[in-house]
Amino acid sequence: MTPQELKARLGESARMVESYLAECLHGRNIPEGLLKAMEYSLLAGGKRLRPVLCLAVAQMMGLEPSRVLPFASSIEFIHTYSLVHDDLPAMDNDDLRRGKPSNHKMFGEASAILAGDGLLTEAFAVMGSVAGDIPADRVVRAMVEVATAAGSGGMVGGQQLDMEYTGRDGVSYDELRGMHAMKTGALIRCSCLSGAILAGASEEDNQRIRIYGEAIGAAFQIVDDILDEVGDEAQLGKPVGSDIEQGKTTYPSLMGIDRSRELAQQHVDRAIEQLRPYEGPDADFLRCLAQYIVDRVS
């Protein structure tokens, strides 16, 4: 797969998610002010990496994208809610997100809290809606995976640890890695794994996909840390160096940029290794996608 082909497929898949997201909150009896706040953040762009992963894995395992699209897109609800709440004054206090005013700057804190709560809750209503198209036992299992990954032993717990570590000296590599595995890794992992579960993959396949997701999640976070130091402000949509300024330990601050890059590549290699048994365009796409994560900073 050439870089052009990868980008074309990434774009095509993200557009599919985008059209779903643009429609899916309508007809749900949501008060207008709340709907506006929810859609402001949900439709603010972004790579839609998590749904794209879920769709690609499901497709590689034999499930058509149209059947898994609502479930895959609902993971973007969860990702979006986490950004809205993380930006709040009491949390990271970020005024900008993707180059635009963050949700609470536009709608006020109360509506931003509720928009986040609404997105998180609606995600599970949407996930459950695929049970007409996909056997219910798979749907429940995938929902439990997502809830566990997004919950207090996963993403929410990771945000708590991130706050506890911020400004603290001597955060170790293991602590940093464990925190990120929860804060960003778990949701990326379950985006992949839920695709496999919904497709009815074997336990061996599920295990390979779980490791693939874990590994690209780890690589993704290291690259994010690198970009925060050497990236382009316009492209990032936020000031470079904000991690250091906020007193956060990062991979580059622990081991330098070069070693961080190497580590990210090792995770990517591990991810690609897990895909060895699979052939065809979907497997190729997932392999190239893994490498693409690191290529952003090389």
Add this chain to the structure above:
Amino acid sequence: MTPQELKARLGESARMVESYLAECLHGRNIPEGLLKAMEYSLLAGGKRLRPVLCLAVAQMMGLEPSRVLPFASSIEFIHTYSLVHDDLPAMDNDDLRRGKPSNHKMFGEASAILAGDGLLTEAFAVMGSVAGDIPADRVVRAMVEVATAAGSGGMVGGQQLDMEYTGRDGVSYDELRGMHAMKTGALIRCSCLSGAILAGASEEDNQRIRIYGEAIGAAFQIVDDILDEVGDEAQLGKPVGSDIEQGKTTYPSLMGIDRSRELAQQHVDRAIEQLRPYEGPDADFLRCLAQYIVDRVS
């Protein structure tokens, strides 16, 4: 059923929920600081009305309480998260909850936001866990009911409307009723309905239980408004008159105390009417429970 018998069964059922809640967050990899904040609010007492309703309806429809207990208890996670977020300074700014400092007063705003997020997300992991004991198609359907009732077209949307109406003159009866049907009614309704769905009740039974839940939810809110005016501070755990002070329209402010009481009784009568086809101790319990809601203020 005598008042003593009603109280005994209420207590027994609440204690069953209580023991489950006291254990269920352990072994889930939750960072200690976050777990403390979650359990502080989750284990702060309360009538556990929503799980009790879910258990009783399921039992009336033939499902043993032990099989539905995790699902029923998870609705209390959702109720608790909503209280934690509603108390935040950006929302209702309440320093007290059930006579104790509210969550953000104890743990700070950031942890209170995360504790709420964690409780909400964990609820769905726990709900899904009953799929080993109960057919998965019922479990998914019940989860979708809960997510829809708790989400932006239900509880979260109702809180948004409540904020929009607060301080506004001329809120009508229909607006007040619609807002409360979302803010408190939806979760009470789905506590009942999910019990019926999990038990595999017929669509006719589901419809009766849905109306029962809606009606007691409406009665419950009217009684809450009355208690805010004439209740006992020690028993309420918050100052009497706080609704009026905050500029909220209430049933008594629209129609006076006596007419509000009558209206609550009408809802209770409608709820009891729906239970006519059912016999046995569980149906008796649900009938007495409906009347008990209004008897608190008569």
